[in-house]
Amino acid sequence: MFEAPLPTIDTDPWRPIVLAYAPAARRGALSALLALDDRLADLIRTTSEPALGQLRLAWWREALARLDSQSPPSEPALQGLAMSVLPLGISGESLVPIVHGWEVLIEEPELGLAALRRFGEGRGHLFVAAGAAMAAASGDPVAAAGQGWALVDLARNLRAPIEAAEARAMATPLLDEAAAARWSRNGRALGALAHLARMDLRLPDGMHPHKGAPHRVGRLLWHRLTGK
Numbered sequence: 371m372f373e374a375p376l377p378t379i380d381t382d383p384w385r386p387i388v389l390a391y392a393p394a395a396r397r398g399a400l401s402a403l404l405a406l407d408d409r410l411a412d413l414i415r416t417t418s419e420p421a422l423g424q425l426r427l428a429w430w431r432e433a434l435a436r437l438d439s440q441s442p443p444s445e446p447a448l449q450g451l452a453m454s455v456l457p458l459g460i461s462g463e464s465l466v467p468i469v470h471g472w473e474v475l476i477e478e479p480e481l482g483l484a485a486l487r488r489f490g491e492g493r494g495h496l497f498v499a500a501g502a503a504m505a506a507a508s509g510d511p512v513a514a515a516g517q518g519w520a521l522v523d524l525a526r527n528l529r530a531p532i533e534a535a536e537a538r539a540m541a542t543p544l545l546d547e548a549a550a551a552r553w554s555r556n557g558r559a560l561g562a563l564a565h566l567a568r569m570d571l572r573l574p575d576g577m578h579p580h581k582g583a584p585h586r587v588g589r590l591l592w593h594r595l596t597g598k
Contacts, residue, residue, distance in 0.1 A: 384566055384586070391594055392504055392559040399458055399503040400559055402450035406465065407496055409447040410472045423476040431469045437462030458503045467495040471520070481533045486540055489524060490517035497560050506557030511548050515564035518544030522567040538571055545571070553597040561597065562590050 385404070392400045410430065417423035433448055438461050442448040456462065471492020478485040497516025506512060521541035525534040545568040553561035569586060592598065 388559050388562045391562050393556050396504040398454035400500050402454045403496055403500050405450050406447045414472055414475050420476050427469055427473050431466050434462040434465050455503055460499055460503050467492050486537050490521045493520040504556045507554035510553050510557035511551050514544040515548035515560055519563050519567040522570050562593055565593055
């Protein structure tokens, strides 16, 4: 099952670069959405009892929906969404599918293809929301990129080698689709995340890219300049 925490801005050297690719006025929205994903990842990582995990995720589903009618509680991730995402016309209710995606890891003792697909579609909805928040172009493949990104990151944090291999196999065509597109300027932060995930597919198990790896820096710079 899911074992390690996802990288955050404090541990992932690439995240500040990705955030810099977002439109300045919308950068806070992307940061807030990624913070929500970090928070849910940490919840899954620290939950050993499925029933307790479902209760905690139910609280998040309800809390996200309540953002549309109430002030946020004293939870930094929710306050960040209320401050930076909701004013852009993205409802709290529309973010609930992200929670449903993470819930798959608690509901399913084994991750078959159907469960992996549900996880990718649910968690990958983060990119759909971020694309709307950043006014990305309609042609930007945000859904495919989000699903591929979610599955690759999951694969790198799974204990079961077979499940991890299936997640990578499912992610590959999605990320190929994302890499083949020419992303709009407003969507290039999400395209950069997709390119990083695609490069992660080629890393051996347990290996993490070195900070400032030249080929990664060069690939992201080319994407920033051209959208490819």
